[in-house]
Amino acid sequence: MKRSDRIAETLEGLIIDGTFADGERLDEVQLAGRFEVSRTPLREAFQRLAISGLVEQIPRRGVFVRQPGPVQLVEMFEVMAELEAACARLAAARISDEALEEMKAINARCLEAVELRDTDGYYYENERFHAILYRQSGNSFLQSECQRLHRRLTPFRRLQLRSRGRLSQSMAEHEAIVAALEEGDAQRAAAETRLHVAVQGEKFQHLMSSLRPAAE
Amino acid sequence: MKRSDRIAETLEGLIIDGTFADGERLDEVQLAGRFEVSRTPLREAFQRLAISGLVEQIPRRGVFVRQPGPVQLVEMFEVMAELEAACARLAAARISDEALEEMKAINARCLEAVELRDTDGYYYENERFHAILYRQSGNSFLQSECQRLHRRLTPFRRLQLRSRGRLSQSMAEHEAIVAALEEGDAQRAAAETRLHVAVQGEKFQHLMSSLRPAAE
DNA sequence: GTCAACAATCTTGTATACAAGATGGGCAGA
DNA sequence: TCTGCCCATCTTGTATACAAGATTGTTGAC
Structure with missing residues (x-):
């Protein structure tokens, strides 16, 4: 249970970054050749991808890449917003002074990045900000669920950051968010966080509809 | 991809209902014999169980049943509370009159069950109540995430219902919850729902600590 | 008597062989 | 020429054979 792990990760990356187009069929024997393994580990990797929802396995037909459609993406961002809001709600009572300071430090670096128009730098700090929020929920199950969905939404979040302003x-x-957390105001921390993530979804949705007007 | 599906479901049921004890090793060849299949479909089923977190695959050692510990259970109930609260929040604006009526009807039947001390009957109606709540969130992704976690917590929820009163x-x-939904009060619907589920977790936790005092 | 090392055996991980279903093309009939 | 059926081929699903690592029991030495 090692080789199939690496293969699953690799394929996941290739699907997430768009190397495999939506609807494309993943050929077992071809990929087996590419990875220099037999079909067995590949099929194991496929299963994992199918459960994460990155591909769809149609019996006796094969596995096909399934990028989430606009509707599903909006739904996923909505759930992400609620999960992160939950993190914030819990973190408001549980966050450590140390983590609070770190978030402030991150925000300071974010400010620099904004002034420098450094989207990549901002992106990196933003990732850390959210990772800390997850962790400070004090609920490791919630943390891992957040990380899972966060990862799934990676390419779309990145896109959205490019939006003007x-x-x-x-x-x-x-x-x-940090202000609310510092005051220990769970209600407000949750609301601010929900808004923060929901806006991402809306921005993304807007970007999408402007890119492909009246697609199908 | 059919036989392994059925096997995975069967095994999942056996683990959830406690037929396989925590820490027990699942023997590939033995189970293959029991299901009258080869090791291949079994291994595929194992993978699915491993991803759902029901078993742990230790390389070159085998798969072992992993029942969630008390801490993890509390965490899972906490997440369940937040997810259901999210459903309620969204449902407050989106729920149909029809669904609202159905929830009221379910509550009426629940009342009967309470009077008859019919725990099983109550349990069944309760399941429907929550299923409708998930559905009425109007977010199918959220719905499926809720169903997934709900299913995982099934045996522990059931236990908790036995608690006195x-x-x-x-x-x-x-x-x-229904009252808040009817008024379209998202805030309150979410709060009431969160409480409702959180109480389940607390009741369960209390039950656990009374059953095995100072376990490890 | 106890501990350590080695070997035999068992179990998992991987490759390959085999079976069965699906697809597409070709052929025949209208 | 078009349509429908059948066969060939391809791909997936399953079984089995093979390889490699882990465990355990036994034997030997201290």
Whole structure:
């Protein structure tokens, strides 16, 4: 149970970054050749991908890449918003001073990135911000569920950051979250966080509809 | 991809209902014989169980049943509470009159069950109540995530219902949820739902600690 | 007597062989 | 020429054979 793990991760990356197009069929024997293994470990990897929802296995037909459609993406962002809001709610009571300081430090670096128009730098700090939020929920199950969905939404979140004025807006939202956490105001921390993530979904949705107008 | 599906479901049931004890090793060849298949479909089933977290695969050692420990259970109930609260929040704006009526009807039947001390009957109606709540979130992704976790917590929820006076208390909580939904009060619907599920976790936790005092 | 090392055996992980279902093309009939 | 049926081929699903690592029991030495 080692080789199939690596293969699953690799394939997951290739699907997430769009190397495999939506609807494309993944050929067992071809990929087996590419990875220099037999079909067995590949099939194991396929199963994992199918459970994560990255591919669909149609019996006796094969596995096909399934990128989430616009509707499903909106739904996933909605759930992400609620999960992160839950993290914030719990973190408001549980967060350590140390983590709070770290979040502030991250926000400071984010501000620099905004001024430098450094989208990649901002992205990196943003990732850390959210990772800390998950962790400070004090609920490791919630943390891992958040990480799972977060990872799944990676490419779409990244896109959304490119939206005009989004960087500074995102920053402001981060600061509001930290402020609420510092005051221990669970209600507000949750609300601010929910808004922060929901906005991402909306921005993304807007971007999508402007990119492909009236697609199907 | 059919036989392994059925096997995975069967094994999942056997693990959830406690036929396989925590820590028990699942023998590939033995189970293959029992199901009258080769090791291949069994291994596929094992993988699925491993991803759902019901078993742990230790490389070159085998698969072992992993029942969640008390800490993890509390965490899972906490997440369940937040997910269901999210359903309620969304449902408050999206629920149909029809579904609302159905929830009221279920509560009426629940009341009967409470009076008859019919725990099983109550359990069944309770399941439907929550299923409708998930559905009425209007978010199919959220719905499936809720169903997944709900299913995982099944045996522990069931246990908790046996707690003294829990039935009528649960009923009252259901009514509060429906009332908030009817008014379209998202905030309150979420809060009531969160409480309702969180109480389940607490009741369960209490039950556990009374059953095995100072276990390890 | 106890501990350590080695070997035999068992179990998992991987490859390959085999079976069965699905698809597509070709052929025949209308 | 078009349509429908059948056969060939391809791909998946399953079984089995093979390889490699882990465990355990036995034997020998201290």
